[in-house]
Structures are given as structure tokens and as C-alpha cells.
Amino acid sequence: xxxxxxxxxxxxxxxxxxxxxxxxxxxxxxxxxxxxxxxxxxxxxxxxxxxxxxxxxxxxxxxxxxxxxxxxxxxxxxxxxxxxxxxxxxxxxxxxxxxxxxxxxxxxxxxxxxxxxxxxxxxxxxxxxxxxxxxxxxxxxxxxxxxxxxxxxxxxxxxxxxxxxxxxxxxxxxxxxxxxxxxxxxxxxxxxxxxxxxxxxxxxxxxxxxxxxxxxxxxxxxxxxxxxxxxxxxxxxxxxxxxxxxxxxxxxxxxxxxxxxxxxxxxxxxxxxxxxxxxxxxxxxxxxxxxxxxxxxxxxxxxxxxxxxxxxxxxxxxxx
Numbered sequence: 001x002x003x004x005x006x007x008x009x010x011x012x013x014x015x016x017x018x019x020x021x022x023x024x025x026x027x028x029x030x031x032x033x034x035x036x037x038x039x040x041x042x043x044x045x046x047x048x049x050x051x052x053x054x055x056x057x058x059x060x061x062x063x064x065x066x067x068x069x070x071x072x073x074x075x076x077x078x079x080x081x082x083x084x085x086x087x088x089x090x091x092x093x094x095x096x097x098x099x100x101x102x103x104x105x106x107x108x109x110x111x112x113x114x115x116x117x118x119x120x121x122x123x124x125x126x127x128x129x130x131x132x133x134x135x136x137x138x139x140x141x142x143x144x145x146x147x148x149x150x151x152x153x154x155x156x157x158x159x160x161x162x163x164x165x166x167x168x169x170x171x172x173x174x175x176x177x178x179x180x181x182x183x184x185x186x187x188x189x190x191x192x193x194x195x196x197x198x199x200x201x202x203x204x205x206x207x208x209x210x211x212x213x214x215x216x217x218x219x220x221x222x223x224x225x226x227x228x229x230x231x232x233x234x235x236x237x238x239x240x241x242x243x244x245x246x247x248x249x250x251x252x253x254x255x256x257x258x259x260x261x262x263x264x265x266x267x268x269x270x271x272x273x274x275x276x277x278x279x280x281x282x283x284x285x286x287x288x289x290x291x292x293x294x295x296x297x298x299x300x301x302x303x304x305x306x307x308x309x310x311x312x313x314x315x316x317x318x319x320x
Contacts, residue, residue, distance in 0.1 A: 078113025
């Protein structure tokens with residue numbers, strides 16, 4: 001028995017911020033951003049928060065799966081930007097959608113969050129502990145960005161993606177997850193608890209900081225490694241895989257991964273031009289777009305891979 005995706009959904013805020021809009025607040029240009037990242041615009045939340053977007057994506061996935069929220073046994077939310085320290089975002093989603101029978105918790109693995117959450121759900125389902133799960137990736141990184149820092153503010157957008165997964169005879173074939181905490185300093189965001197009455201400071205959530213060159217080198221090295229690992233462990237050849245759905249951080253990163261793995265870039269779908277880097281949401285948003293466009297066929301083998309702060313990275317091989 002394994003874990004199969006039976007429904008997908010996504011939600012993005014309506015408000016669009018273009019590269020030209022950002023050029024009005026930082027020293028940049030549409031040409032500069034596009035040539036270095038492949039990003040043309042991003043969605044920015046104005047009234048939505050993380051749990052709201054996650055719940056809307058979840059409801060879309062449930063509708064496609066054709067099941068009720070009361071059939072969900074487990075809700076896992078991959079996010080780095082929950083609305084509260086507690087209650088966790090997954091519990092807030094549970095309350096909004098009425099998934100009264102689900103156990104709920106968040107997974108913090110930055111941009112790897114959805115892949116880590118999917119693999120965790122698979123581990124629970126494989127043991128027989130749960131049968132049906134809702135796996136979500138959602139982030140509102142616009143709340144964590146220093147909008148005066150052109151090295152980060154041009155990259156990120158907000159959104160949510162979700163999948164309903166269920167125990168089945170086909171689905172996930174293999175997975176892996178990795179971390180390297182010693183290099184966590186290259187991509188960080190300030191603590192929520194950096195103040196107290198003895199220090200005379202109020203708790204505050206700091207801005208995101210990133211060493212872009214180090215993140216680029218990390219991704220281009222580690223993503224091919226974890227993809228090759230899952231392929232080798234499942235005795236799967238690269239040419240058997242229909243698509244490689246990679247975290248949408250930067251077009252140059254994906255292009256370099258395809259080149260390093262000697263795989264046609266057409267097998268690496270991209271959508272960051274319209275959404276930017278949506279962190280844990282990027283993989284399930286892209287997967288939902290592909291699914292609803294009819295690009296994925298029953299029996300297709302697909303590799304999902306995420307990489308991000310922690311440092312964290314991992315991959316999942318599944319049969320649709």
C-alpha cells in the first residue's frame with residue numbers, strides 16, 4: 001500500500017505586483033529581474049493570511065477529489081509564515097473547512113515544506129495509521145521581506161497549493177529528505193521571540209536574509225543528488241519520468257539542474273514568471289496547474305523536489 005494524490009487545488013491572491021511596480025521602490029528594472037530570475041510578476045496578499053489561502057486551496061483539492069472534509073484523517077501544512085505561533089496553521093485550516101476528524105500540525109522546512117509534508121503523510125499512511133490526508137504548502141512571505149532589499153524583495157510572492165492523498169495500490173514510489181543545519185545561516189528569518197521584559201524589548205518577527213550565491217550553489221548541487229537518489233533507489237531511469245516538478249525559486253536554478261542532469265529542459269515545467277518564489281506553495285501550485293490543464297496522464301511518473309532554508313532538500317517519485 002502506498003500514497004496516491006487524488007485531488008489538487010491552489011489559491012493565489014488577486015493583487016499583482018509587477019517588476020515595474022518594484023522598480024518604483026528599489027533600484028531595479030523589469031529587464032534586470034527577468035534576466036536573473038525569470039520572474040515577471042508576483043501575487044501579494046492584501047487581506048488574505050496564510051491559513052485563509054491554505055483553506056481555499058484545500059477546499060479546491062477536496063472538490064476535485066470528490067470527498068468531504070470529514071473524511072480527512074490528517075492535515076499537514078508546510079509553511080514558514082504561519083499566522084500564529086499557535087494554534088498551528090493546520091488546525092486553523094481544520095476549523096475553516098470542517099475537517100473534524102483530522103489530526104493537524106505544521107511542518108517548517110521553508111521552501112521544502114510541501115515535499116517534506118507529503119513525504120511525512122506518506123510515512124503515516126504507509127504504516128496504516130491514517131488513510132486520507134490533506135497536504136498543503138502555503139506562505140505569505142511578503143510579510144517577512146525587507147522591501148528595501150532588492151536582493152530578496154524581487155523574488156518572492158504569496159500563495160497556497162494543496163493535495164488530497166489517500167492509501168492506494170499506486171502512487172508514491174520513493175522519497176528522501178535531507179538537512180544541513182550547519183549552513184542554515186545562508187537563508188534565515190528573524191525569531192518571533194527575540195524580546196522579553198528583562199531586555200526591555202517586545203517580541204518581533206525579523207526580516208528574511210539570504211546569501212543568493214550560496215543558495216544557488218546549494219540548489220544546483222543538492223537537487224540533482226536527491227533526484228538521482230530516489231531514481232536509483234526505485235530502479236527508475238530518467239527517461240521514464242514525464243515531468244520534474246521543482247521548487248520555483250529561480251529559472252536559472254532550474255535550467256542549471258536540467259543541464260547538470262542532462263535532461264531536456266522541457267521536462268521541467270515552470271510558472272515563476274507569474275508568481276515568483278511562493279516558497280512551500282510553489283510545488284503544489286505548479287502541480288495543480290498542470291493537473292487542471294490535463295498535462296498529467298494516469299500512469300505518468302513525476303518527480304517532485306523542494307529545497308530551501310534549514311538547509312533542507314528532498315524529492316518524491318510518484319506514479320499518477
